[in-house]
Amino acid sequence: MHSNEAKKATKKHSIEMIFYLYRFSIILLVISLFMPSLNPGRITSLINENMSLFTSGISYSSLISNTLRSINLGWVQGETFKILFIGCMLVCAGVIGAVVGGCTSLGSLKLRRLGNVFAIIGNVISLIGFGTIRAAYSQISMTAYPERVNPEIPIGFYIIMGLIIFILVLSLILLIVQPKPSENDEYELQQKYKLFLLIIPFIALVFVFSYLPLWGWRYAFFDYKAGGTLSKDNYVGFKWFKFLLENKATRNDIVRVLRNTLAMSGLGLATSWCSMAFAILLCEIKQLRIRRFIQTFTTVPNFISWVLVYSFATLIFSSEGIISNIIVARGGIAVNYLLSDQHTWLKMLVWGMWKGIGWSAIVYIAGISGIDQQLYEAATVDGAGRFRKMWHITVPGLLPTYFVLLLLQISGILSNGMEQYLVFENPNNTREIMVLDLYVYKLGIGSGKIPLTTVVGMVKSIVSVTLLLGANKFSKLIRGESLI
Amino acid sequence: MIKIFKRKSDKKEYYVSSAPKYKTTLGDVIFNILNYTFFIVFTIACIFPFYYLLINTISDNDLVRKGAITFIPKGIHFKNYISLKSVGDLMQSFKVTVARTVIGTGLMVGASGLVGFLVTKQEMWGRSFWYRFIIITMYFNAGLVPWYLNMAMLGLTDNFLGYIIPGIVAPYNIILVKTYIESIPAELEESAYIDGASYFKVFLKIIWPLSKPILATIAIFGAVGNWNSFQDSLIIMQNDASLYTLQHRLYMYLNQTTNIGQVMKSANTKLSASTQAALLNAKTIKYTISMVTVIPILLVYPFMQRYFEKGIMLGAVKG
Numbered sequence: 001m002h003s004n005e006a007k008k009a010t011k012k013h014s015i016e017m018i019f020y021l022y023r024f025s026i027i028l029l030v031i032s033l034f035m036p037s038l039n040p041g042r043i044t045s046l047i048n049e050n051m052s053l054f055t056s057g058i059s060y061s062s063l064i065s066n067t068l069r070s071i072n073l074g075w076v077q078g079e080t081f082k083i084l085f086i087g088c089m090l091v092c093a094g095v096i097g098a099v100v101g102g103c104t105s106l107g108s109l110k111l112r113r114l115g116n117v118f119a120i121i122g123n124v125i126s127l128i129g130f131g132t133i134r135a136a137y138s139q140i141s142m143t144a145y146p147e148r149v150n151p152e153i154p155i156g157f158y159i160i161m162g163l164i165i166f167i168l169v170l171s172l173i174l175l176i177v178q179p180k181p182s183e184n185d186e187y188e189l190q191q192k193y194k195l196f197l198l199i200i201p202f203i204a205l206v207f208v209f210s211y212l213p214l215w216g217w218r219y220a221f222f223d224y225k226a227g228g229t230l231s232k233d234n235y236v237g238f239k240w241f242k243f244l245l246e247n248k249a250t251r252n253d254i255v256r257v258l259r260n261t262l263a264m265s266g267l268g269l270a271t272s273w274c275s276m277a278f279a280i281l282l283c284e285i286k287q288l289r290i291r292r293f294i295q296t297f298t299t300v301p302n303f304i305s306w307v308l309v310y311s312f313a314t315l316i317f318s319s320e321g322i323i324s325n326i327i328v329a330r331g332g333i334a335v336n337y338l339l340s341d342q343h344t345w346l347k348m349l350v351w352g353m354w355k356g357i358g359w360s361a362i363v364y365i366a367g368i369s370g371i372d373q374q375l376y377e378a379a380t381v382d383g384a385g386r387f388r389k390m391w392h393i394t395v396p397g398l399l400p401t402y403f404v405l406l407l408l409q410i411s412g413i414l415s416n417g418m419e420q421y422l423v424f425e426n427p428n429n430t431r432e433i434m435v436l437d438l439y440v441y442k443l444g445i446g447s448g449k450i451p452l453t454t455v456v457g458m459v460k461s462i463v464s465v466t467l468l469l470g471a472n473k474f475s476k477l478i479r480g481e482s483l484i
Numbered sequence: 485m486i487k488i489f490k491r492k493s494d495k496k497e498y499y500v501s502s503a504p505k506y507k508t509t510l511g512d513v514i515f516n517i518l519n520y521t522f523f524i525v526f527t528i529a530c531i532f533p534f535y536y537l538l539i540n541t542i543s544d545n546d547l548v549r550k551g552a553i554t555f556i557p558k559g560i561h562f563k564n565y566i567s568l569k570s571v572g573d574l575m576q577s578f579k580v581t582v583a584r585t586v587i588g589t590g591l592m593v594g595a596s597g598l599v600g601f602l603v604t605k606q607e608m609w610g611r612s613f614w615y616r617f618i619i620i621t622m623y624f625n626a627g628l629v630p631w632y633l634n635m636a637m638l639g640l641t642d643n644f645l646g647y648i649i650p651g652i653v654a655p656y657n658i659i660l661v662k663t664y665i666e667s668i669p670a671e672l673e674e675s676a677y678i679d680g681a682s683y684f685k686v687f688l689k690i691i692w693p694l695s696k697p698i699l700a701t702i703a704i705f706g707a708v709g710n711w712n713s714f715q716d717s718l719i720i721m722q723n724d725a726s727l728y729t730l731q732h733r734l735y736m737y738l739n740q741t742t743n744i745g746q747v748m749k750s751a752n753t754k755l756s757a758s759t760q761a762a763l764l765n766a767k768t769i770k771y772t773i774s775m776v777t778v779i780p781i782l783l784v785y786p787f788m789q790r791y792f793e794k795g796i797m798l799g800a801v802k803g
Binding site for chain 2: 051191214282284314
């Protein structure tokens with residue numbers, strides 16, 4: 001009797017272990033869908049090597065994007081890619097079944113068994129998909145130009161198929177060894193898992209768009225050119241890191257760009273008190289209507305894009321702008337102030353303030369209305385004038401907010417964004433206006449220097465996170481409260 | 485219960501000082517004059533570009549070209565706005581921008597509401613871990629180039645979905661919604677659970693209606709962000725001009741005319757009539773497009789303003 005129960009317990013335990021393995025394999029399977037290096041559909045080198053199985057299975061147009069020329073030349077048949085697309089789609093569709101199986105494995109016995117059935121069906125569909133891909137391969141391998149088309153069964157084909165067969169076997173085992181559900185067993189899922197399953201799609205999105213790009217950091221260690229591949233042959237280790245420091249031209253660029261970045265962020269930091277002053281002065285206007293009016297119109301610029309700001313700038317400062325118009329009307333010559341290379345940093349600061357000060361003052365205005373009015377009344381009774389009240393009550397009341405915002409601003413010192421500088425950039429001021437974000441964009445997206453800009457982006461991200469953590473620690477030390 | 489709750493969240497007007505009167509000194513007067521002058525000048529600096537843009541688009545095109553328009557519109561007409569219809573890809577860009585604003589904002593608001601609700605549920609498996617997993621992405625990113633390569637890998641470059649899908653989960657908005665939902669009395673939900681309602685039902689029937697103020701806030705901010713979007717169009721839609729957003733198109737027009745201007749300067753020759761007409765056309769076109777892109781912002785602005793402080797103050801409360 002006793003040993004029987006113990007046996008049951010060990011059996012239950014081993015079933016749980018199989019389930020852990022089962023879920024883990026399903027997670028691996030889902031991740032491998034997004035790995036271009038594991039794409040089983042890449043049966044020829046004509047297919048873009050940066051494409052994952054997931055993309056191959058949902059977007060026919062991206063699948064064939066690089067192959068149109070070879071289809072037209074008759075190297076390969078267009079039909080082959082249709083077959084391939086169907087195969088990839090079937091594999092992807094089958095994975096959905098496996099995912100359902102994985103999710104329901106958190107539920108009651110009856111639900112688990114249903115999930116197993118789903119997983120089995122899904123895996124069979126995936127295997128049919130693999131057969132279809134294999135068929136496409138045998139068609140493509142008959143090409144008359146093997147040296148151009150390079151038909152090959154990719155390694156991912158075997159890895160993912162192996163994974164799917166493994167999951168299929170596990171599902172079958174689980175279906176057999178699990179006890180039959182009793183009559184009154186129901187499909188049910190514990191609350192905690194129900195909530196978890198509801199949030200999973202969003203976690204997946206966050207993973208794909210915020211964590212998966214980190215995987216792209218590997219480009220920093222390869223001699224990669226757009227459209228090329230990552231392999232042992234072009235692995236270069238820390239070459240690009242060294243290049244950044246040792247190549248004279250690049251080093252000069254980086255120094256200049258860093259100087260611009262730090263200068264403009266520094267100017268921003270040095271004038272960050274302005275929005276607090278703006279708020280305090282605005283609140284000194286006692287007519288509510290006028291104050292509302294001013295607040296309304298000074299906040300509008302924050303909500304227009306930098307492109308529109310540039311449109312305004314041409315409207316006012318270019319050779320066809322109002323200033324030039326007035327000069328011309330008085331007999332002068334039109335001047336395009338936007339093309340000048342003088343005081344670029346200062347101009348950018350002024351544009352930034354014009355756009356942002358009304359908006360950034362709002363948090364301080366809200367802060368002022370939160371200050372205890374009794375303080376002011378007491379000060380008045382004590383004979384304090386307007387300025388002393390501002391200086392001794394309002395300013396100290398706002399300082400904590402200012403401090404938090406300042407620390408956050410310091411941690412963002414390397415990220416000034418690129419839109420403002422992109423729209424205002426021209427051949428004359430490009431040396432002074434080029435900030436880190438814009439530099440990465442121009443060099444990486446514009447000129448295709450992917451490894452180098454990945455290195456720059458990597459260093460920037462690491463420095464920013466370090467600064468943020470430092471600011472957080474500092475804030476904890478001084479205020480006893482964390483920032484993030 | 486609901487009514488009481490709503491009354492609680494009513495907006496407070498600014499406090500108007502009712503302190504005892506004190507003598508107005510000379511310093512006060514000077515300060516007031518300077519203060520008012522500063523704000524008047526700054527407010528004009530904020531309004532004037534909008535006004536000047538408007539009068540440039542509705543004044544007589546010849547006068548605009550000659551630079552005769554300074555402060556007052558002359559020869560008012562609206563032909564420029566009508567002629568925009570015939571400007572090449574503009575309608576296409578307009579459609580794309582409207583579509584991404586509507587779809588992108590809708591999905592973002594729905595997702596923020598649902599996720600914000602889910603992360604308030606203490607009983608969720610691994611709740612605090614998953615919440616941090618989402619929120620921490622606000623503070624780091626892999627960098628522009630890896631992000632772009634990732635989008636390319638997912639097939640979202642030159643694809644309309646590239647505007648929509650990455651924006652669905654917005655961590656900051658999730659914090660805002662979560663903070664707001666936490667301020668809703670828990671009894672409301674609990675009674676519904678006792679009556680046998682599911683999480684989803686509670687979300688739809690109780691949480692969603694009660695969170696409307698905060699959802700409206702993030703909707704408006706999201707819509708403005710989508711409408712103003714320019715960077716993603718520039719980066720991921722390089723090969724498909726039919727997917728450019730309105731701001732991207734405007735940027736191109738602005739650059740185009742600068743270039744023509746530079747050519748004119750360097751060549752220093754008389755331009756043929758057709759080139760001049762093209763130049764003139766480009767000039768009025770770019771200002772009219774500017775006006776068209778700014779009008780929707782000005783239209784939603786009064787609604788936005790109501791939510792400013794609410795949004796900002798909630799944002800100050802950390803997640």
